[in-house]
Each structure stands twice: as C-alpha cells, then as structure tokens.
Amino acid sequence: MEEIVKVAHLQKRFGKFQALKDVSFTVERGQVVGFIGPNGAGKSTTIRTLLGIIKKDSGEATIFDKDVWKDSIAIHEELSYVPGDVALWGNLTGGEIIDLFMKLHGGGDARKRDELIKKFELDPKKKAKNYSKGNRQKVGLIAALSVESELYILDEPTSGLDPLMEAIFQEEIAKLKAAGKSILLSSHILSEVERLADKVVIIREGQVVESGTLDEMRHLTRSQVILASEEDVSELQGVAGVHDFSQKGQEATFAIDNKEMNTLLGAVAKLKVTKFEVVPPTLEDLFIRHYEK
Structure with a gap:
C-alpha cells in the first residue's frame, strides 16, 4: 500500500519539556487512522508538525513523500485540516467564510457545499460571532469536506457537535474512505474512532505505546x-x-x-x-x- 503519511521517531522539545519523545506511524492511501491519547499526550504537537506549523527536532515526517517543513505549501494543496476549535472572522457570515476557505484551497464543489450546509443544518447567513462552538465546527467541516483533497487531518473535529451531527460526520468520512482518500483522525470519542478507523495509534507522554488494527490490538x-x-x-x-x-x-x-x-x-x-x-x-x-x- 502507498504510504501517504510517514512519521518515524519524531521528537520535539519546547525548552526543557520534551513534548514528543518517539512517535512513529503511517497512514496509507484509503486508510482511516485513529490517533488517540489524552490532553498533553502529544497529539496536537504531532499534527502541527505534520502541518508544517512547527519544526521537528529530529526524526522523519513526510506527506506525499515530501518533507512536511520544507514542502509544506505543496503539501497543503492536497490536504484538508479541521482543528478542534475553529477560529473564525466574527463579522463574516458562515457562508462567506466557507467560500473563502474553499477559494484559498483553490476551488471546491459548490453543490457539495450546499448539500453539506443542509445536512449539518447550518445557517450560512448568520455572522460567525453569533455561532456556538458546534456551529463553528460545522463551518470548518463543511469547508474541508467541500474541496478535493487526498489527505484529511482532523483534530477533534466533532468537538461541540450533537450526536446527530456526529453521525452525519461519520457518514461523510465513510464516503471519503470509499473514494480512496486518507484520513488521520484525532478524537476523544473512542466509539467514533472504533467505528471509523482501520488502524489505531495510541500516544502517551510523547511516544506511541501501541498501534495496529483493532483486530490486532484486541x-x-x-x-x-x-x-x-x-x-x-x-x-x-x-x-x-x-x-x-x-x-x-x-x-x-x-x-x-x-x-x-x-x-x-x-x-x-x-x-x-x-x-x-x-x-x-x-x-x-x-x-x-x-x-x-
């Protein structure tokens, strides 16, 4: 199988604190990988490294066989990302922000966007400053799912969503997987990871303590x-x-x-x-x- 994401012996230190000690895993084409661990375990630091936001101290991190730091701009052309707390421009409407994110990515599918707005029951005419946390997440998800990407990095993407909206999110991830897309899903909702993931990576105190398919781990x-x-x-x-x-x-x-x-x-x-x-x-x-x- 083609490895879309490859992380090997990743390390990152912030001053005296070593956030990542030894993180290694892969995400293959058409695979959903669940990335789990509590707050402070190193999930977000790993994801920020993959996004080219912070620079690793040592180890290897590549996406599409490109270095995540040196080639971040080229990588982002084929990548969609949703953080756990989406920050928006307060005076723009949800619809305007979704369109802006799609344009920044290089286009998108307007029909898919409209379908997702309806499914997620988002009011696109309301200004973002009036949105709840759940609605802010919907804006990020709709924007990410409305563009064509090969890799989706989702960091607590359903934070703030009610169970009905979580079910819709899971349906959309299943469609992406069926289309051969790759997904790295970080989540505290273990049932969500169990339902969607082909492989699970458990991180603890900056290092991977266990990884494999659910059947292998059971x-x-x-x-x-x-x-x-x-x-x-x-x-x-x-x-x-x-x-x-x-x-x-x-x-x-x-x-x-x-x-x-x-x-x-x-x-x-x-x-x-x-x-x-x-x-x-x-x-x-x-x-x-x-x-x-």
Missing part, C-alpha cells in the same frame, strides 16, 4: 464472559487466562485472555451450560488499560 486484551450452568462453575477460575473471577450461585463472571479462548471452551464443553455470553474488548478497554497504569 488480541492484547481480554474479553468479558458471563456463564451459567446447572453444575458448579467454580472450577473455571483455575482455567489458564481467566482473571477477575466472581461467582453468584451457578453464574460466573470473569475476564479471559483471547489467546486462551480455546482452553476455556474446552472446559465449558464439560458443563451443562444454560447461559454463555462473551463480550469482545472495546477500544475504550485498550485505552484505559494504558492510562490507568
């Missing part, structure tokens, strides 16, 4: 099991890979390492099971696992 955590039987289930707590076992009557609740699932099934097959539920781990489970340590 092998590293545990599923939750609820099991009931006509027989005594207490013997299951001795099965390899079982953790946090609790029992109430003939029903047991516990976690199981995914790699030991076959071992568990072998033990369960010997029981007269009346209830057997397995809930796979979510992205939130993975996220919490890294940050509760």
Whole structure:
C-alpha cells in the first residue's frame, strides 16, 4: 500500500519539556487512522508538525513523500485540516467564510457545499460571532469536506457537535474512505474512532505505546464472559487466562485472555451450560488499560 503519511521517531522539545519523545506511524492511501491519547499526550504537537506549523527536532515526517517543513505549501494543496476549535472572522457570515476557505484551497464543489450546509443544518447567513462552538465546527467541516483533497487531518473535529451531527460526520468520512482518500483522525470519542478507523495509534507522554488494527490490538486484551450452568462453575477460575473471577450461585463472571479462548471452551464443553455470553474488548478497554497504569 502507498504510504501517504510517514512519521518515524519524531521528537520535539519546547525548552526543557520534551513534548514528543518517539512517535512513529503511517497512514496509507484509503486508510482511516485513529490517533488517540489524552490532553498533553502529544497529539496536537504531532499534527502541527505534520502541518508544517512547527519544526521537528529530529526524526522523519513526510506527506506525499515530501518533507512536511520544507514542502509544506505543496503539501497543503492536497490536504484538508479541521482543528478542534475553529477560529473564525466574527463579522463574516458562515457562508462567506466557507467560500473563502474553499477559494484559498483553490476551488471546491459548490453543490457539495450546499448539500453539506443542509445536512449539518447550518445557517450560512448568520455572522460567525453569533455561532456556538458546534456551529463553528460545522463551518470548518463543511469547508474541508467541500474541496478535493487526498489527505484529511482532523483534530477533534466533532468537538461541540450533537450526536446527530456526529453521525452525519461519520457518514461523510465513510464516503471519503470509499473514494480512496486518507484520513488521520484525532478524537476523544473512542466509539467514533472504533467505528471509523482501520488502524489505531495510541500516544502517551510523547511516544506511541501501541498501534495496529483493532483486530490486532484486541488480541492484547481480554474479553468479558458471563456463564451459567446447572453444575458448579467454580472450577473455571483455575482455567489458564481467566482473571477477575466472581461467582453468584451457578453464574460466573470473569475476564479471559483471547489467546486462551480455546482452553476455556474446552472446559465449558464439560458443563451443562444454560447461559454463555462473551463480550469482545472495546477500544475504550485498550485505552484505559494504558492510562490507568
């Protein structure tokens, strides 16, 4: 697959504070990469480096095989960006700002713009100083989605949007992916990342602590099991890979390492099971696992 974004061993220091210690990941063509971590983890610093706003101290950062600092102008011709808090010109209307952003990018699709304004229920005639945070985000999203780009960098793009508008945003991202576009999505909404992302990169204290597809990462955590039987289930707590076992009557609740699932099934097959539920781990489970340590 063609690598649209390539980041390798990126480092950045602000005075004595090292914001980025070791950040490495790629975004391939047609791929949505979820970039997650709490405030202060280094997400925005990484994104600003990719945008050519700040200069890295060391490591490699390229987009379209071009250096993000030296070739930033050429890169931005094929890139759309939405920050987590869109700042607008207060005395211009939302529609005027969208048109300005589209012209600055080199054009855009007026029909797509009008369609998105309707979908996002934005009043384009209202002045920006009268917009809520959610409406400011809509202006940024509509402008970004109305132009033709190969890469979309979205830093908390749905901040301030209600669930209905988030669903519309997710529909539009799915269309971009189907069209072969690449998306780097930074978000605190883990369910959003889980629904959209092909790959997830978790950053903590300036370094990537885990990355991979959701299926790959789920092998590293545990599923939750609820099991009931006509027989005594207490013997299951001795099965390899079982953790946090609790029992109430003939029903047991516990976690199981995914790699030991076959071992568990072998033990369960010997029981007269009346209830057997397995809930796979979510992205939130993975996220919490890294940050509760």
